[in-house]
Amino acid sequence: MTDSYTELRLSSAMSFLQASSTPEELANEAGKLGYKSLALADFGGVYGIPRFVKACMDVGVRPIVGAKLHVDMRSVFASPRPEAQSKPPEILLLCETEKGYENLCELLTEGHATQEKGECVVDLQTLERLKEGIVALVGGCEGPLFLAKTKEQTYGALVKLMSIFGRSNIFVDIQRHNDPEQEHKNRLVMQIAESLNVRSIATNDVRYHKKERGRLFDCFTAIRRHQTLDDCIPYLEKAHMRYLETPRNMIQRFHDFPELLRNTQKLSERLAFSLSRVPYRFPRFTEGDEFQLLRDLVAKGIKERYKEVTPKVENLVNHELDVIKRLQLAGYFLLVWDIVKFCKDNGILAQGRGSAANSIVCYALYITAIDPVAYDLLFERFLSEERGEWPDIDLDLPSGDAREKVIQYVYEKYGRRSVGMTATFITYRQKGAIREMGKVFGLDPARIEKLADMVANFEFPDEPDIIVQSAKEVGLDLEDRRVLAFLWAVREAQDLPRHLSQHNGGLVICGGRLDRVVPLEPARMKGRTVIQWDKEDLADLRIIKVDLLGLGMLSAISDALKLVERHYGAKVELASIPPDDKEVFQMLQKANTVGVFQVESRA
Structure with missing residues (x-):
């Protein structure tokens, strides 16, 4: 059995409400836990990749670059359709080469081009065109294999994706979260993968760096669904297990499937793309000198x-x-x-x-x-x-x-x-966090609005007691567990990206x-x-x-220059305006500066 493990399915808060820890928190935690390498794959983009790579390098962890997107597979799921889903199945793509990174960026661009804000969907033809240098993970609870309603659909989805990426560039990743239904589906998917000679790997679908941050992830799930926590219980995790486990614990979790662990490590070693090879160059202004x-x-x-x-x-x-x-x-x-x-x-x-x-x-x-x-x-x-x-x-x-x-x-x-x-990146500030978390916990809207109006709009207070005292003043019961959880969530959401x-x-x-x-x-x-x-x-x-x-x-200055030329016949250039005009300084000395840009107030 291998003695090392790499997490290849990990999302950060840069997935916008789909995870609850920053790239830096995840990288730092990975360093503390002894990870040698780690992948980041946020939904719809590479938003957090630069800061993730920087944080990983600071703690001696090799970063692996990827992203998740939705794939339109209606032709595969034509009949019978999978269970009703508001979005198409999701796959995770990892960069093996520089060409793979270029293709991933283009895929994500195509995926956003015709979609509503926050959505990213590509069709199978686009995936086929831009597959070079990319490795696909097609497991996960939101992936095509787990969303398929029948064994035939699962088989058909894997066959189709295998025909696009090739057998050596597609992997079925398996998670184990103490869920009997998930375990049953895992067995079925691994059997189908084995029958097609497609390798399976182990992942944990990480969404937060520590277990306690799972409660905030639940809050974000409720915000995404525009529901209270009570109303979206069926969509919440049964146990908060999607945190960054130690490599040893992940090896123990999959001790009865050592082949999955070996496959995971072999794949991680293949993923050698480095962000230092990003193909940016400044445009040439002329072909000459x-x-x-x-x-x-x-x-x-x-x-x-x-x-x-x-x-x-x-x-x-x-x-x-x-x-x-x-x-x-x-x-x-x-x-x-x-x-x-x-x-x-x-x-x-x-x-x-x-x-x-x-x-x-x-x-x-x-x-x-x-x-x-x-x-x-x-x-x-x-x-x-x-x-x-x-x-x-x-x-x-x-x-x-x-x-x-x-x-x-x-x-x-x-x-x-x-x-x-x-x-x-628009991040949570205090007023917005209070309003959204108030809805999540089903608290009285009038009191929540009053609390939001009491706090500063741009900064979180340095002392936690300030918001607690304000909550008490608006009539929130500080002995109510919901109120305490609300106050905790407001604090934890600080500076996390919203959109x-x-x-x-x-x-x-x-x-x-x-x-x-x-x-x-x-x-x-x-x-x-x-x-x-x-x-x-x-x-x-x-x-x-x-x-x-x-x-x-500047619009006003432009208009003034045109008026001067029209009425006085003088064409004034900004560079020719004298810096020592006495009348101007007399005006400033009298503080007669209302309407004068940058000097009309003390600021």
Whole structure:
């Protein structure tokens, strides 16, 4: 019998209400328990993979990358149909190679493309087309074999999936949760798998890192079903066994099936894909010499910006260009320049902000309007070889249609499958957690709403006693077990992800197919897609984003500049506005700043 075990069916809270522990909690627990390797496969995406990989590496656990999705198998289950299910069967896909990862990302993109938010379904033809480099696990309580109503359906489903993936790339994973009905189904499925020479493996379908977190998983199940805990009892776990067990305990659980344990380890050793091989590259702006083009544009801009090009200006330009050349970032600056040029050509005011103002290259390209020489600004605050960070240029644009026109220009120029908005993960904050958990436990709505109104909307209090005292003040009985469980659930839900949203303006642009680097999902706004990683994930993976931020005040400034030109015949450039206008300073001294952006209040 093997003396090691790898959990290959594990979901995190990045599955959005389908698990109740973060990727970091699962990785850290795996390190404590002595795991050598561990797979993460969240539903519908690779949302948690970057942070999972990082956390695993920190504790010496080898991470394995995967995801779960639904498969439309109506042709297989044509007659008789399986028991009524609201969703199609689910399969788990693990990446063996770099090609497998690219195919997984594309599968997930296809799965989201035509579905409602939060759903991911592919058909068998798409699965067939994008199967290379992927290993499929088809067991599990939500898988096609366990949802099948008859032995014939189970056999037919396995035959069909085997014909797609091949016998060596499909495995039936078995869980054992002290459930007699599950055990009966396990025996049937393993018999069918053996008859087809398909290997079975052992998994635990992990949804939380510690047993006690199973209670929160029950709460999330009730939230998903829009029911109270009492009403969804048939759908809750009979025992909270889907936590990360020790390898020794998993080996003991399957002691009578040593072959499953051996198969599990052999498979885990095959899954060698590393996220360090993510196939991202920045798009080439031109097939010619990008750096020479950048140098020419900067030289032209410097002559326009400065009446006299002093040695100090020349030295600063050469220094910045040398750094940009060594870091191979000419294409990035050209891309941002092109967006600014599009704005200028279309009468859209665009203004670079932040540390980009420290760059004379950005000033020469008209990305920013601040002369870094005049104000003796330090370029290394913006871009430094020693820091090892990518530059971050934020472009402020007038909010509304003008900004959307710029965003759509980027999509059209680089391709719909090569551009995506950066994600942000909406997490549980106190007010939302109180409202949702109040419904889960069937507490009085009026008291729950009053409690939600009493607490801060953005932060959890540092002292647990605050919410307890507030609950007492609104009339909740602190001796009621339901109330105590409610308060516990509110605290445990802190910072766990609720759903995916999109960043204010971060755009990721890829040379080639972005949907082979990270899956894309349709955004709420028509014509946009959102990737499955946030800005921290992108920074960890060294993927560059461009921020196109909508600013209502910039719309007002743009309108003001047009009015000045119309009524006074003067064309005003932001860079030409004097920084020492006496009347402006007199206005500031009098605090007559209502309506003046960024200085109208103490904040």
